[in-house]
Amino acid sequence: MSKIEFIPNLPESDKKRVVVAGGGFAGFKLIRKLIGRGYEIVLLDKNNFHQFQPLLYQVATAGLEPSSISFPVRKVFQKIKDVHFRIAEIQEVIPSQNEVVTDIGRLKYDYLILSIGANTNYFGQNEIEENTLSMKTASDAILIRNTILEHFEKALLETQPEKIEQYLNIGIVGGGPTGVELAGALAEMKKYIFPKDYPELDLSKMRIIIYEAASRLLASMSEEASAWALKYLKKLHVEVNLNTRVEHYDGNCIRLSDRSIVSSKTVIWSAGIKANGIQGLPAEITGRGNRMLVDRYNRVNGFANIFAIGDNSLMVTEKYPNGHPQVAQAAIQQANLLSKNLVKLDNGIQPKEFEYNDKGSMATIGRNLAVADLPFVKLHGFIAWILWSFVHLFLIMGVKNRLLIFLNWTWNYFTYDQSLRLLIKPKPFLKEKNEVSCITPNELIINNN
Numbered sequence: 044m045s046k047i048e049f050i051p052n053l054p055e056s057d058k059k060r061v062v063v064a065g066g067g068f069a070g071f072k073l074i075r076k077l078i079g080r081g082y083e084i085v086l087l088d089k090n091n092f093h094q095f096q097p098l099l100y101q102v103a104t105a106g107l108e109p110s111s112i113s114f115p116v117r118k119v120f121q122k123i124k125d126v127h128f129r130i131a132e133i134q135e136v137i138p139s140q141n142e143v144v145t146d147i148g149r150l151k152y153d154y155l156i157l158s159i160g161a162n163t164n165y166f167g168q169n170e171i172e173e174n175t176l177s178m179k180t181a182s183d184a185i186l187i188r189n190t191i192l193e194h195f196e197k198a199l200l201e202t203q204p205e206k207i208e209q210y211l212n213i214g215i216v217g218g219g220p221t222g223v224e225l226a227g228a229l230a231e232m233k234k235y236i237f238p239k240d241y242p243e244l245d246l247s248k249m250r251i252i253i254y255e256a257a258s259r260l261l262a263s264m265s266e267e268a269s270a271w272a273l274k275y276l277k278k279l280h281v282e283v284n285l286n287t288r289v290e291h292y293d294g295n296c297i298r299l300s301d302r303s304i305v306s307s308k309t310v311i312w313s314a315g316i317k318a319n320g321i322q323g324l325p326a327e328i329t330g331r332g333n334r335m336l337v338d339r340y341n342r343v344n345g346f347a348n349i350f351a352i353g354d355n356s357l358m359v360t361e362k363y364p365n366g367h368p369q370v371a372q373a374a375i376q377q378a379n380l381l382s383k384n385l386v387k388l389d390n391g392i393q394p395k396e397f398e399y400n401d402k403g404s405m406a407t408i409g410r411n412l413a414v415a416d417l418p419f420v421k422l423h424g425f426i427a428w429i430l431w432s433f434v435h436l437f438l439i440m441g442v443k444n445r446l447l448i449f450l451n452w453t454w455n456y457f458t459y460d461q462s463l464r465l466l467i468k469p470k471p472f473l474k475e476k477n478e479v480s481c482i483t484p485n486e487l488i489i490n491n492n
């Protein structure tokens with residue numbers, strides 16, 4: 044199909060069309076809240092599933108299956124008449140024509156909601172981008188899991204201690220929640236799983252190392268939370284290097300800002316994110332972190348019917364001069380309010396300004412410790428971990444998934460043994476052939492007789 048054609052097979056509708064680009068936390072919440080409010084909704088996402096990113100680290104460390112934290116979009120909306128879905132990558136907006144251009148065709152909108160999230164930020168360091176692993180999607184998490192397992196298998200085939208260590212060592216760049224949670228889970232694997240799976244390897248030689256450029260871990264949380272996280276990680280024998288930048292990584296050697304070099308074939312980059320961009324909008328709407336500048340109603344600056352919510356939006360307020368934190372709560376709350384504001388705008392009613400209600404933040408370290416900064420209290424240790432577990436079980440979508448995760452966690456908690464250490468490598472899709480009709484003119488005649 045030619046790229047300039049309109050996306051086919053969308054039913055005719057006299058309702059106003061809301062095109063939602065991106066079915067993450069923000070996009071999904073918005074659609075669920077807009078259902079039944081008299082709109083035709085078209086969701087475009089480059090994947091056919093919604094994913095719960097906060098638990099990706101458990102997929103990467105073989106604690107959960109990807110399907111426990113991902114949900115097929117079509118299943119969620121299969122009974123909703125006014126919601127249509129297409130797997131499509133949105134590429135450009137043509138505001139003058141109220142149209143979006145995607146890799147499967149064009150589409151008209153009355154309202155366009157941009158909720159395409161963010162991606163890993165390598166800050167222009169191509170060598171690091173080429174050689175490190177990232178953790179933003181379920182495929183990234185599976186790749187981390189496969190790489191670690193493959194490197195352990197390769198370590199078994201080596202005889203030189205330096206080479207074995209290079210396969211076993213894992214570097215994590217970035218000491219935010221992602222780096223801290225991943226390091227904690229890997230340390231538990233090193234303690235409880237790898238010695239049983241790989242008795243021939245000397246695991247005392249395996250190093251799990253965090254490199255953080257700032258002077259503390261979990262910089263977005265309180266000083267107490269940072270201190271507890273550091274203490275817990277040290278207890279798990281994770282090496283934490285603060286005030287340290289990774290300057291080069293060629294796939295074998297990590298070169299640090301203090302000129303030291305560490306040998307490792309597995310480095311995970313979790314040191315920053317950058318909002319996903321889109322063509323067709325003026326440069327002035329792009330703010331810090333490539334995020335789209337919006338007003339207090341999440342309207343993209345200068346546009347009456349284009350909105351941005353979640354990680355790809357930047358709303359500057361007195362309380363949040365650098366924009367709201369790029370977390371699930373902010374995305375969900377913006378989507379919630381926008382669903383009501385859209386209806387108000389449509390009816391000529393003054394919409395309500397967005398005000399972020401910060402419910403706190405948490406990070407877990409290992410299998411039974413966590414830190415939590417709540418609005419009125421700071422918690423750490425086992426009690427924080429219980430809270431973390433309940434919050435995440437509550438937030439994840441689907442009763443089946445909640446039950447599966449709960450059973451998995453209970454099993455792992457008592458047995459210290461996840462059972463998902465399979466090295467399944469995907470085969471590439473079949474190559475699509477040029478279009479040729481399957482019915483020849485001769486066959487047509489025979490069939491007609």
Ligand SMILES: Cc1cc2nc3c(=O)[nH]c(=O)nc-3n(C[C@H](O)[C@H](O)[C@H](O)COP(=O)(O)OP(=O)(O)OC[C@H]3O[C@@H](n4cnc5c(N)ncnc54)[C@H](O)[C@@H]3O)c2cc1C
Binds near residue numbers: 100159180220405
């Ligand atoms: C590893 C990790 C752990 C995290 N842990 C936490 C946590 O514990 N607590 C917390 O609050 N937050 C956490 N976050 C952040 C949280 O996941 C994000 O803030 C949240 O997902 C933002 O929601 P969103 O809808 O803006 O974007 P996303 O949820 O990222 O959704 C974006 C969607 O857009 C789609 N998309 C992207 N580009 C295109 C395109 N061009 N065309 C079509 N579709 C596109 C993507 O496929 C995706 O479905 C974590 C993030 C990561 C990566």
